Amino acid sequence: MGGYTYNELGAIFAMQGFAGISLFSVLLLMALGLAIIFGQMGVINMAHGEFMAVGAYTTYFLSTLTETYFPGFMPYYFLFAIVLAFFVAGALGYFAEYALIRHLYKRPLDTLLATWGLSLIMQQTFRSVFGAREVSPGLPDWLLGSYQPTEMIDIPLNGMFVLALTGLVTFGVFYLMFKSSWGLHVRATTQNRLMSGAVGINTKKVDRYTFALGCGIAGIAGAAFTTIASTGPTTGTLYIVDTFMVVVFGGAASLLGTIASAFSIAQAQSILEFFISGSMAKVFTLLTLVIILMFKPEGLFASKVRR
Amino acid sequence: MLDVSNLKVCYGQSEVIHGLDFSVKKNETLAIMGRNGMGKTTLFKSLIGVLPSSDGVISVDGVDVSDSESYQRVENGIAYVPQGRMIFPNLTVQENIETGMGVSKTKQVPDEIYALFPVLQEMRHRKGGNLSGGQQQQLAIARALVTNPKVLLLDEPTEGIQPSIIKDIANVLNEIKKIRDITIIVSEQVLSFTMAVADRIIVIDKGNFIHEGLRDDVDTEHIKKYLSV
Numbered sequence: 001m002g003g004y005t006y007n008e009l010g011a012i013f014a015m016q017g018f019a020g021i022s023l024f025s026v027l028l029l030m031a032l033g034l035a036i037i038f039g040q041m042g043v044i045n046m047a048h049g050e051f052m053a054v055g056a057y058t059t060y061f062l063s064t065l066t067e068t069y070f071p072g073f074m075p076y077y078f079l080f081a082i083v084l085a086f087f088v089a090g091a092l093g094y095f096a097e098y099a100l101i102r103h104l105y106k107r108p109l110d111t112l113l114a115t116w117g118l119s120l121i122m123q124q125t126f127r128s129v130f131g132a133r134e135v136s137p138g139l140p141d142w143l144l145g146s147y148q149p150t151e152m153i154d155i156p157l158n159g160m161f162v163l164a165l166t167g168l169v170t171f172g173v174f175y176l177m178f179k180s181s182w183g184l185h186v187r188a189t190t191q192n193r194l195m196s197g198a199v200g201i202n203t204k205k206v207d208r209y210t211f212a213l214g215c216g217i218a219g220i221a222g223a224a225f226t227t228i229a230s231t232g233p234t235t236g237t238l239y240i241v242d243t244f245m246v247v248v249f250g251g252a253a254s255l256l257g258t259i260a261s262a263f264s265i266a267q268a269q270s271i272l273e274f275f276i277s278g279s280m281a282k283v284f285t286l287l288t289l290v291i292i293l294m295f296k297p298e299g300l301f302a303s304k305v306r307r
Numbered sequence: 308m309l310d311v312s313n314l315k316v317c318y319g320q321s322e323v324i325h326g327l328d329f330s331v332k333k334n335e336t337l338a339i340m341g342r343n344g345m346g347k348t349t350l351f352k353s354l355i356g357v358l359p360s361s362d363g364v365i366s367v368d369g370v371d372v373s374d375s376e377s378y379q380r381v382e383n384g385i386a387y388v389p390q391g392r393m394i395f396p397n398l399t400v401q402e403n404i405e406t407g408m409g410v411s412k413t414k415q416v417p418d419e420i421y422a423l424f425p426v427l428q429e430m431r432h433r434k435g436g437n438l439s440g441g442q443q444q445q446l447a448i449a450r451a452l453v454t455n456p457k458v459l460l461l462d463e464p465t466e467g468i469q470p471s472i473i474k475d476i477a478n479v480l481n482e483i484k485k486i487r488d489i490t491i492i493v494s495e496q497v498l499s500f501t502m503a504v505a506d507r508i509i510v511i512d513k514g515n516f517i518h519e520g521l522r523d524d525v526d527t528e529h530i531k532k533y534l535s536v
Contacts, residue, residue, distance in 0.1 A: 181405070181408075181409060184398070184402055184405055184406060185406070185409065187395070187397065187398060187402075188395050188398065188406045191395045191396065191397055191398070192393060192395060194357050194377075195389065195393045195395070196406065197356070197357070197376065197377030197378050197381075198355050198356075198357060198377050198378075198381065198387045198389070199381065199386075199387075199406050199407045199410070199450060199451070199454065200378050200381035200382060200407060200409055200410030200454050201378055201406065201409060202376075202378045203378070
């Protein structure tokens with residue numbers, strides 16, 4: 001088929017499949033944060049990509065700091081960077097909610113505009129602080145190179161790392177949402193804000209921490225992203241549309257849907273990319289998405305209860 | 308236990324509750340009766356803080372809560388069972404009850420709650436939205452009870468409930484009063500239910516109290532006249 005041997009085809013599928021999984025994990029990390037903010041709170045956060053960039057820039061900053069002052073620490077700094085990225089992006093998100101978002105909960109269109117403005121402000125801040133050129137943190141040695149199970153299959157190590165990280169974060173989010181009392185408060189507030197207040201839940205505090213968590217996860221995505229590509233002031237805008245697409249397709253209120261959606265979109269795109277050009281693969285994937293959404297507008301997984 | 312003075316509530320420019328004064332003692336059940344649209348639900352919503360009051364003082368056990376948010380009023384001891392139940396449809400029965408437990412810092416659903424409402428224990432893993440109306444009513448009351456309230460507000464608890472369950476709900480409320488030693492305020496249109504639970508009855512008409520009396524002294528024919536057009 002197409003002039004490849006059976007073995008070669010197998011290798012192609014394995015590598016493209018893994019490239020797809022890599023793409024899947026970045027999309028999922030981004031989408032998880034946004035699913036929490038958009039799906040649970042109904043806030044359209046156009047600055048979500050910029051919070052991811054905050055995570056990436058934090059990693060770069062820590063990397064230059066370590067290189068300059070503690071060169072012996074280089075192999076270990078990356079894990080600290082991920083944790084730091086979470087807290088920096090989360091703190092910024094906490095502040096953004098307090099200063100801006102909380103005034104706009106009843107006005108979704110205004111939230112869109114305001115967060116778009118926030119994203120522009122953040123992009124310019126990146127430009128002013130870090131320069132307009134793209135930057136990349138120095139990666140520790142154990143992330144470089146690849147794993148070669150056979151002669152023809154070449155699986156990059158950083159891809160596997162990002163996959164493992166995504167699995168950890170996803171598990172963490174699920175646990176938080178469904179097993180913790182805080183997660184219970186978030187789900188109750190989403191379903192009926194007034195009644196949640198009337199059972200004693202401080203809904204304003206819940207909102208603030210939810211938004212901060214969503215941004216924190218974007219920060220982790222940004223830190224993970226540095227292993228794959230370089231970061232510039234406009235990096236956030238590259239991923240924001242795909243991320244919203246994943247969330248809407250999966251069913252905004254469902255985390256399981258977000259996973260299924262990220263997986264199908266990433267895999268469809270990757271595998272197709274090998275046989276037809278990159279843009280055509282994207283067109284094909286998007287068209288299928290649109291058609292499916294026309295029949296099932298609430299997304300893949302919607303909750304069925306008696307209202 | 309609950310003291311309200313000069314309570315006024317407005318919808319925009321339109322004042323619908325005109326300076327109400329009343330007090331409810333500990334371990335007393337007050338029933339507020341009135342036709343549709345006379346202000347019962349508005350009054351309750353302003354007591355729990357879901358609607359803001361434009362004037363007046365509300366205090367629970369001596370603490371002034373007039374400017375507090377809903378969740379702060381719950382922390383101070385008011386619990387609310389709204390008209391239409393308003394349980395969380397996508398959460399299970401157990402999770403619904405657990406939403407109220409944050410305030411009272413309980414870790415597990417107390418046994419006495421499941422003893423009062425055995426059907427809830429049976430259905431504890433079912434989603435709230437899939438319960439019948441009567442079961443949702445029981446769930447809403449259970450959810451309010453786990454906050455360990457001093458004052459329990461129930462807005463038309465018998466709305467949409469079959470007559471045999473109405474009797475059960477009346478029995479449950481009386482039992483709760485005995486076990487918990489709390490104050491209960493119900494708004495109702497069904498006189499038989501009111502006669503079964505209330506110690507004192509107030510009739511509200513167009514945002515004003517027009518009749519007040521002890522349950523034992525009440526003339527049912529007189530009240531019925533207030534309740535019909």
